[in-house]
Every structure is written in C-alpha cells, then in structure tokens.
Amino acid sequence: MKLRRPNLHALAGPYALDALDGAERDRFERHLRGCRTCENEVRGFAATATALALAAAAQPPAGLRERVLAATTVTRQLPPVIARRRGVPAVSRSPWVPRLALAVGAAGVAAAAVLAAVQVSTQDRLNSALAHSQEIAVVLAAPDARIASAPTTVGGTAIVVVSRTERKMVVTSSGLPELPSSKVYELWLMGPGGTRPAGLLPPPSSGKTAPVLASGVLAGDTVGMTVEPAGGTSSPTTTPILVLPLPA
Amino acid sequence: MGPFRSASGPAERSDPDLDNLLTLVARGDQGAFESVYDRLAGPVYGLIRKVLRDPAQSEEVAQEVLLEVWRTASRFDPGKGSAVTWVLTIAHRRAIDRVRSETAAAEREQRSATAPVAVDETAESVEASLEAERVRRCLDGLTELQRESITLAYYGGYSYPQVAALLDTALGTIKTRIRDGLIRLRDCLGVSW
Numbered sequence: 001m002k003l004r005r006p007n008l009h010a011l012a013g014p015y016a017l018d019a020l021d022g023a024e025r026d027r028f029e030r031h032l033r034g035c036r037t038c039e040n041e042v043r044g045f046a047a048t049a050t051a052l053a054l055a056a057a058a059q060p061p062a063g064l065r066e067r068v069l070a071a072t073t074v075t076r077q078l079p080p081v082i083a084r085r086r087g088v089p090a091v092s093r094s095p096w097v098p099r100l101a102l103a104v105g106a107a108g109v110a111a112a113a114v115l116a117a118v119q120v121s122t123q124d125r126l127n128s129a130l131a132h133s134q135e136i137a138v139v140l141a142a143p144d145a146r147i148a149s150a151p152t153t154v155g156g157t158a159i160v161v162v163s164r165t166e167r168k169m170v171v172t173s174s175g176l177p178e179l180p181s182s183k184v185y186e187l188w189l190m191g192p193g194g195t196r197p198a199g200l201l202p203p204p205s206s207g208k209t210a211p212v213l214a215s216g217v218l219a220g221d222t223v224g225m226t227v228e229p230a231g232g233t234s235s236p237t238t239t240p241i242l243v244l245p246l247p248a
Numbered sequence: 249m250g251p252f253r254s255a256s257g258p259a260e261r262s263d264p265d266l267d268n269l270l271t272l273v274a275r276g277d278q279g280a281f282e283s284v285y286d287r288l289a290g291p292v293y294g295l296i297r298k299v300l301r302d303p304a305q306s307e308e309v310a311q312e313v314l315l316e317v318w319r320t321a322s323r324f325d326p327g328k329g330s331a332v333t334w335v336l337t338i339a340h341r342r343a344i345d346r347v348r349s350e351t352a353a354a355e356r357e358q359r360s361a362t363a364p365v366a367v368d369e370t371a372e373s374v375e376a377s378l379e380a381e382r383v384r385r386c387l388d389g390l391t392e393l394q395r396e397s398i399t400l401a402y403y404g405g406y407s408y409p410q411v412a413a414l415l416d417t418a419l420g421t422i423k424t425r426i427r428d429g430l431i432r433l434r435d436c437l438g439v440s441w
C-alpha cells in the first residue's frame with residue numbers, strides 16, 4: 001500500500017525463499033502487514049516453494065520417528081491464540097499482577113527474588129554495574145510495573161517485570177538447568193517489531209541469575225527464551241523453552 | 249516403501265486431510281501426529297538435508313522441526329495456507345537459521361570435522377520423484393539467471409545478497425529475477441493458494 005516504496009514489493013520473492021536477513025526482513029514484514037498485494041504474492045510463492053521442498057523429499061534416518069514420538073509425550077503444546085473481540089472483556093487469566101500490589105503469595109516470592117538478585121548484582125559488580133542496576137530499579141519501581149513468573153519447559157522459573165511506560169523489562173530466573181559453557185540462555189522479544197534479541201542470561205549463582213534488562217519493549221510483544229550457542233545469535237535457532245505474552 | 253509414507257497417500261502441496269489432522273494434533277491427538285509424521289517427515293528431512301548437507305545435523309534439525317509441529321500445532325491457521333506449506337516453511341526457516349548461525353560460528357572457531365554418516369542417497373519415494381520431475385520441468389522453463397537465483401537461495405540457503413555475489417550480478421537484478429522466476433514457476437506448476 002505504500003506506493004512511495006515500490007522497491008519493497010520486489011522483496012516478496014526473496015522473502016518467500018527465506019533469503020532476506022535481519023533488518024531487511026523486519027522491514028519487509030512490517031510492509032507485509034499493510035500490503036495486500038504482497039501478502040497474496042507471498043502466499044502463492046510459499047506454496048510454490050512447497051513444491052520445491054516436496055521435490056527434495058528423502059528417507060529420514062531410522063530411529064527419528066521413535067525419538068520424535070517419544071519427545072511429544074514429554075512436550076507440552078502451546079495453547080491456541082484467542083482473538084479478542086471488542087466489547088467483550090476477556091476473562092482475566094493473565095499471570096501478570098501489578099508489581100506494587102504484591103505482598104504475599106508466590107508472586108511476592110518472585111518479586112523478592114528479583115530484588116534479591118538486584119542487590120547481589122549491585123554488590124558484585126559495583127560501579128560499572130551501578131547505572132545498570134539503577135535502570136533496573138527504575139523498571140521495578142515504575143507505577144505500571146507488572147510481574148509474572150512462568151515455568152520453562154526444561155524446568156526452573158523465569159521472572160519477568162515489565163513497565164510499558166519505560167518500555168523496558170527485567171528478567172531473572174531460578175532453578176534453570178545449568179548449561180555447558182558452549183551454550184547460553186537467550187531472551188527474545190517477539191511481536192510487531194519482529195523477533196529481536198533481548199539479552200543473555202548470565203551464569204547462575206546458587207541457582208539464580210542476575211537480572212537482565214531489555215529495552216524497546218513494544219505493545220503486543222511476547223517474551224521468549226531459547227538455548228543458543230555461547231555469545232548468542234541474532235535470531236532463535238532452537239525451540240523456545242519459554243513463551244510469555246507481555247500484558248496488554 | 250519408506251516409513252514416511254502412509255496408506256492414506258503421499259503428501260500433496262495442498263492436502264485438506266492433513267489440515268484436519270493438524271487440527272487434531274493441536275488437541276493433543278498422538279495418533280493424528282503419527283499420521284502427520286508419516287506424511288511429512290520425508291519432505292522435512294529431505295529439504296533440511298538439501299540445505300545443510302551434513303546428515304547428522306540435518307537429523308537434529310528435522311527432529312526439532314517435527315517436535316515444533318507438535319508443540320505449535322494450535323498456531324496453524326488453515327485460512328493462511330495449507331498444512332504442508334506451514335510445516336515445510338518451518339523446516340526451511342530452521343535450516344536457514346542453522347546455516348546463518350553456522351556461518352557466524354565458523355568465523356569464530358574452526359569446526360571439528362564430523363564423521364560422515366552413511367545414508368541411502370537413492371531412498372527417494374515415488375511421489376517425491378514425480379514431484380521432482382514436475383519441478384525439474386518447470387525449472388527448465390526459467391531463464392538461467394532466474395533458475396540459479398531461486399535454487400541457490402532456496403536449496404543453497406544463501407541470502408539474496410550472497411546469491412548476487414555468487415552470480416556476480418547486481419542486487420536489484422537478483423531481487424527481480426527471483427520474483428519473476430517464482431511467478432513463472434508458480435504458473436507452470438499450477439499452484440493454487
């Protein structure tokens with residue numbers, strides 16, 4: 001629909017073949033949401049690519065079937081996305097609670113864990129970490145800060161505090177399985193702005209990780225966590241172990 | 249007969265039966281997932297293998313993709329395309345993600361050589377051969393630049409700027425050749441969407 005950017009339409013081809021990277025792909029995806037012509041074309045190209053894929057079919061290795069089927073028995077499925085109708089308030093089953101309303105209960109424990117982790121990091125990393133910690137404190141103290149804790153599929157719990165006015169979130173964890181030094185837990189923001197890296201969890205100390213601050217949180221974002229090669233990647237390469245939609 | 253084919257038939261580009269099966273998978277139906285596996289594991293593995301080449305790595309990624317189909321089946325929207333396309337799009341993206349992260353990793357460290365795994369290269373299904381023949385015929389109808397651009401991008405896993413460099417051709421030209429080629433391929437294959 002953006003007639004002043006006709007060159008973007010031509011990216012429908014490379015996009016359908018996954019031949020766009022990074023910023024260019026994000027830009028085209030934004031364009032795609034508002035351009036019916038490209039949406040239609042990408043759909044046709046994707047079906048065309050499917051023919052290319054089917055033509056490459058090969059015998060999968062023996063044992064793969066058993067391994068995949070066994071994995072399904074211990075893998076929880078994602079719930080469907082419910083389209084919200086206007087005027088019909090959704091029943092609040094949200095895990096998010098206002099940060100300031102916390103006094104008791106599991107969420108209170110989670111908040112305490114966040115605060116404890118902040119203190120640990122302040123003591124440990126002193127001056128260089130101080131500004132960072134202050135930023136974190138700002139998020140935690142924001143009037144609209146909300147907190148949720150969610151289990152990951154590999155065990156352990158992630159604790160997320162988000163402030164929409166600050167457009168920032170703070171993530172800590174407890175009880176996540178320890179990773180070999182070649183791997184790292186990476187956070188993602190997934191939503192209208194595409195999928196963006198949102199930081200790496202530091203190695204845990206006594207089962208907890210120091211808080212990670214991510215900025216640029218957008219409305220409609222979902223927090224994800226994956227296991228990635230040490231140093232992190234620019235886009236997720238493994239199945240997320242945590243998918244937590246941020247509060248609307 | 250490969251284990252990835254079921255009595256209910258080969259995977260077609262558009263297969264309403266498979267759309268229904270995925271809906272059942274979203275409700276946790278293990279049996280429906282087995283049927284989906286039997287129809288799509290061959291294309292999923294074959295496509296990933298074509299891009300990554302390394303059999304061990306391909307198997308690992310295929311396993312991730314097939315498990316992701318189980319996990320995210322509720323996100324499949326039949327209004328947006330067929331189940332076959334949905335699954336194979338995930339497979340291709342995961343393979344590409346692996347290529348890109350491998351490329352980045354290769355610049356950091358020397359990858360240790362992996363032992364080659366014996367595979368039966370000729371183990372293609374009859375259906376795959378037929379589809380391959382159809383695709384080959386239609387690819388032959390493209391200009392050389394269109395054909396090379398599309399196969400390097402899709403099977404080779406190269407980004408279009410990399411394709412442009414490989415073919416020593418301007419970026420804008422590659423961009424339009426890929427699009428024009430896909431339009432011609434789509435019409436030749438009689439793809440409906």
Ligand SMILES: [Zn+2]
Nearest residue numbers: 001009035038
């Ligand atoms: Zn467009």
